[in-house]
Amino acid sequence: MRPVTAGPGPRTRLTPDERRVQLLDLGVRLLATRSLDELSIDLLAEEAGISRGLLYHYFGNKHAFHEAVVRRSVDDLISQTAPVPEGDPLTRLAGSMAAYVDYVEANHAGYLSLVKGAQGGNETLRAIYDEARSALTDRIFTEDAQAAVIPDTPAIRLLVRGWAAMAEELVLSWVDEPDGVTRAELEQLLAVSLPALVGAVGD
Amino acid sequence: MRPVTAGPGPRTRLTPDERRVQLLDLGVRLLATRSLDELSIDLLAEEAGISRGLLYHYFGNKHAFHEAVVRRSVDDLISQTAPVPEGDPLTRLAGSMAAYVDYVEANHAGYLSLVKGAQGGNETLRAIYDEARSALTDRIFTEDAQAAVIPDTPAIRLLVRGWAAMAEELVLSWVDEPDGVTRAELEQLLAVSLPALVGAVGD
Numbered sequence: 001m002r003p004v005t006a007g008p009g010p011r012t013r014l015t016p017d018e019r020r021v022q023l024l025d026l027g028v029r030l031l032a033t034r035s036l037d038e039l040s041i042d043l044l045a046e047e048a049g050i051s052r053g054l055l056y057h058y059f060g061n062k063h064a065f066h067e068a069v070v071r072r073s074v075d076d077l078i079s080q081t082a083p084v085p086e087g088d089p090l091t092r093l094a095g096s097m098a099a100y101v102d103y104v105e106a107n108h109a110g111y112l113s114l115v116k117g118a119q120g121g122n123e124t125l126r127a128i129y130d131e132a133r134s135a136l137t138d139r140i141f142t143e144d145a146q147a148a149v150i151p152d153t154p155a156i157r158l159l160v161r162g163w164a165a166m167a168e169e170l171v172l173s174w175v176d177e178p179d180g181v182t183r184a185e186l187e188q189l190l191a192v193s194l195p196a197l198v199g200a201v202g203d
Numbered sequence: 204m205r206p207v208t209a210g211p212g213p214r215t216r217l218t219p220d221e222r223r224v225q226l227l228d229l230g231v232r233l234l235a236t237r238s239l240d241e242l243s244i245d246l247l248a249e250e251a252g253i254s255r256g257l258l259y260h261y262f263g264n265k266h267a268f269h270e271a272v273v274r275r276s277v278d279d280l281i282s283q284t285a286p287v288p289e290g291d292p293l294t295r296l297a298g299s300m301a302a303y304v305d306y307v308e309a310n311h312a313g314y315l316s317l318v319k320g321a322q323g324g325n326e327t328l329r330a331i332y333d334e335a336r337s338a339l340t341d342r343i344f345t346e347d348a349q350a351a352v353i354p355d356t357p358a359i360r361l362l363v364r365g366w367a368a369m370a371e372e373l374v375l376s377w378v379d380e381p382d383g384v385t386r387a388e389l390e391q392l393l394a395v396s397l398p399a400l401v402g403a404v405g406d
Contacts, residue, residue, distance in 0.1 A: 120323015154383035159392055161376055162369040169368035170361060180357035189362055189404060196403030200395040 020058050023048060027069035028076065031110035036066050036117060036125075039110075067124050070114055074132040077103050077111075081136065089149045093140075094191035097167065101186065104171045112172065137164050140194070150198055159201060163194050223261050226251060230272035231279065234313035239269050239320060239328075242313075270327050273317055277335040280306050280314075284339065292352045296343075297394035300370065304389065307374045315375060340367050343397070353401055362404060366397050 014022065026048055031039050041062055045052045059065035081099045083092035104111055118129035137160050144150045150160070167190055173179075174186050217225065229251055234242050244265055248255045262268035284302045286295035307314055321332035340363045347353045353363070370393055376382075377389050 116322060116324050119319060120325075121319050122323075155388040155392065158373060158376060158382065158384050158389070159396075162373040162392070162396075165372035166365040166369035170365040173361060173364055179361065181361050185358040186361070189358065189365070192403040193362075193365075193400055196399045197396055200399030201392060 016058075023055070023058060024068055024072045027065070028073045028110075031069055031073060031113075032107040033109050035109055035113035036070070037113065039066065039069065041065060063124065067128070070110075070125065070128050073107065073110060073114070074128055077107075077132060078135050083139070083143055089144055090191070090195060092143070093194065094187065097190035098187050100167065101171055101175075101183070101190070104175050108175050115168065115172070133161075133164055137161060149195065151202065155201060156198060159197055160194070163197055166193065219261075226258070226261060227271055227275045230268070231276045231313075234272055234276055234316075235310040236312050238312050238316035239273070240316065242269065242272065244268060266327065270331070273313075273328060273331050276310065276313060276317070277331055280310075280335060281338050286342070286346055292347055293394070293398060295346070296397065297390065300393035301390050303370065304374055304378075304386070304393070307378050311378050318371065318375070336364075336367055340364060352398065354405065358404060359401060362400055363397070366400055369396065 023044065027039065027044055030043060030047060041052055041055050041059070044065070045055050048055075055065070059068060077100075080103050081096045083096045086092075087095075114125055114129060117125035119126075140150055140160050141147075141152050141157075150156060170186065170189055174181055178186075226247065230242065230247055233246060233250060244255055244258050244262070247268070248258050251258075258268070262271060280303075283306050284299045286299045289295075290298075317328055317332060320328035322329075343353055343363050344350075344355050344360075353359060373389065373392055377384060381389075
């Protein structure tokens with residue numbers, strides 16, 4: 001199998017930081033269709049066409065490499081699901097949730113292994129996962145700073161946290177096995193659920 | 204520390220099955236305030252005042268012992284949260300969810316270790332957890348066989364699965380750290396969330 005290179009190859013004059021970023025990008029692409037257990041330094045070395053020694057130079061050890069790749073993958077998740085800057089709040093939320101489905105579909109194996117690792121008690125993965133979860137749910141409040149749709153109360157903060165767990169379960173289940181549910185139906189569930197919950201609790 | 208005996212002591216004439224059930228009950232009580240990692244055959248032997256050898260005779264090995272205790276604890280969860288036989292569906296759902304909060308409060312450490320183990324990829328725990336989840340969510344449909352409140356469609360099945368994940372997150376988060384949310388508010392979130400979601404999707 002011909003190695004997929006990480007870009008213009010090692011002879012291009014890249015700074016060490018640029019090179020590291022390039023290797024991380026490759027790691028994220030490899031993780032999309034693999035679990036963390038399957039993402040080894042050996043595999044990255046082979047795919048990048050460089051030595052294992054150089055990778056240890058960049059990442060230190062396997063755990064640090066996994067941490068860096070997961071962190072970058074989660075940054076991608078956060079940026080790809082950022083709501084568009086304008087429009088009514090519910091349409092923007094719907095767009096953001098559709099982007100979340102796209103992300104999970106494109107990165108299923110890696111994302112699932114992050115969720116499993118975090119929930120199974122791996123503390124490093126848990127910290128990254130919690131940061132991502134907070135970034136995604138805090139956005140709900142900062143995006144709606146006037147609290148026009150989502151009042152900022154302790155109970156609603158808890159509810160949003162629960163809703164995020166629901167959204168994750170819905171998307172992971174559906175990507176794994178749609179079981180007769182169309183993508184349009186899934187997107188509708190994701191788009192209407194939060195306003196419905198907030199509306200019901202406010203009553 | 205004086206051992207807490209599992210009942211009338213080994214000299215009482217119990218059948219082996221009765222004795223096993225008694226030991227499982229003790230295991231479930233010990234698990235309530237401990238994780239599975241902390242629940243050892245040694246601890247059970249000490250608390251029951253019998254030999255480790257006899258426990259191995261009843262349970263075979265540590266994994267089988269853990270499996271039997273978790274299965275019994277999950278049976279307790281299912282029976283304790285069974286809706287009362289009569290009344291309107293939403294009141295019965297609310298009662299069932301309040302019982303779920305009681306169960307998680309009383310069994311926090313053990314329940315959390317089941318959830319973590321299941322989500323972290325322990326296949327035995329996953330199977331028990333999935334059975335429990337199915338029992339709890341299938342009940343939503345069998346309890347409402349005329350589909351008066353909850354229509355039985357693939358999208359609603361998926362939604363109920365997501366809602367169960369939300370309920371778990373809400374209760375585990377709240378028991379861990381209420382963060383200004385009262386128990387009454389939590390119960391309200393749990394009681395109104397499912398009908399609100401189903402109503403919103405049906406629109």
